Amino acid sequence: MSEKEQTLSGAGDRRVPGALKKTIVMVGMMGAGKTAVGRSLAARLKAPFLDSDHEIEAAANRTIPEIFARDGEPFFRQKERQVIRRLLDEERGVLSTGGGAFLAAENRQIISERGVAIWLNADLEVLWNRVKHRDTRPLLRTEDPHATLSALYHDRVPYYAQADLTVQSDGQASIDEMVNRVVEALRARPDVLEWV
Numbered sequence: 001m002s003e004k005e006q007t008l009s010g011a012g013d014r015r016v017p018g019a020l021k022k023t024i025v026m027v028g029m030m031g032a033g034k035t036a037v038g039r040s041l042a043a044r045l046k047a048p049f050l051d052s053d054h055e056i057e058a059a060a061n062r063t064i065p066e067i068f069a070r071d072g073e074p075f076f077r078q079k080e081r082q083v084i085r086r087l088l089d090e091e092r093g094v095l096s097t098g099g100g101a102f103l104a105a106e107n108r109q110i111i112s113e114r115g116v117a118i119w120l121n122a123d124l125e126v127l128w129n130r131v132k133h134r135d136t137r138p139l140l141r142t143e144d145p146h147a148t149l150s151a152l153y154h155d156r157v158p159y160y161a162q163a164d165l166t167v168q169s170d171g172q173a174s175i176d177e178m179v180n181r182v183v184e185a186l187r188a189r190p191d192v193l194e195w196v
């Protein structure tokens with residue numbers, strides 16, 4: 001973070017992030033930026049970056065659309081629960097989850113016990129602009145993917161709202177600016193991130 005950003009933030013608190021004490025877990029809709037912001041946040045904090053979607057694909061040696069097509073969504077969700085538990089056990093870092101992960105009570109509980117859940121919240125149209133050109137999200141392979149995204153968003157907000165912290169993505173904020181916002185939100189959680 002630049003000196004100017006530090007001075008502007010945290011009401012004059014000039015301390016910078018130090019050691020990570022708990023895993024920071026990014027939750028939220030597809031396209032919210034969990035992977036992109038999470039990766040960049042990990043680089044900023046010099047911490048390991050983990051992504052549950054990536055880990056599931058690597059373990060299965062198949063893509064997420066292939067897993068959904070061959071084994072179905074319940075199988076994917078089972079793998080997702082196992083992977084999230086394992087990653088929270090094994091490593092301390094930044095963990096980006098898949099868009100549906102925080103819907104499972106088991107995941108919500110273990111994430112908030114062993115880490116801190118950060119909801120990257122973005123408006124529907126911001127999400128749509130980010131996902132509409134990609135064919136990698138099996139849940140959006142419907143006749144009207146915009147309507148599907150809208151329904152998922154409205155169904156899921158009550159779950160995401162249970163995250164420990166919320167950071168708003170307004171469509172103007174760059175990935176770097178989103179990282180700044182997440183770091184600022186973490187000033188409220190010295191049990192997660194040390195400040196020096």
Ligand SMILES: Nc1ncnc2c1ncn2[C@@H]1O[C@H](COP(=O)(O)OP(=O)(O)OP(=O)(O)O)[C@@H](O)[C@H]1O
Pocket residue numbers: 028029030031032033034035036037053096097098099130131137169173174175178
């Ligand atoms: N703040 C941002 N500014 C510009 N582009 C962004 C921003 N956040 C994310 N993006 C872009 O939007 C796309 C979707 O982001 P990303 O893959 O990180 O979403 P996700 O939340 O991980 O979605 P999923 O749940 O499907 O894994 C990517 O191309 C990413 O680079």
Ligand SMILES: O=C(O)C1=C[C@@H](O)[C@@H](O)[C@H](O)C1
Pocket residue numbers: 029030053064097098099100101136137138139
């Ligand atoms: O929102 C969801 O349910 C999903 C989001 C992606 O991250 C993947 O986990 C998968 O495509 C399902």
Ligand SMILES: [Mg+2]
Pocket residue numbers: 034035036053096097098
């Ligand atoms: Mg992702």
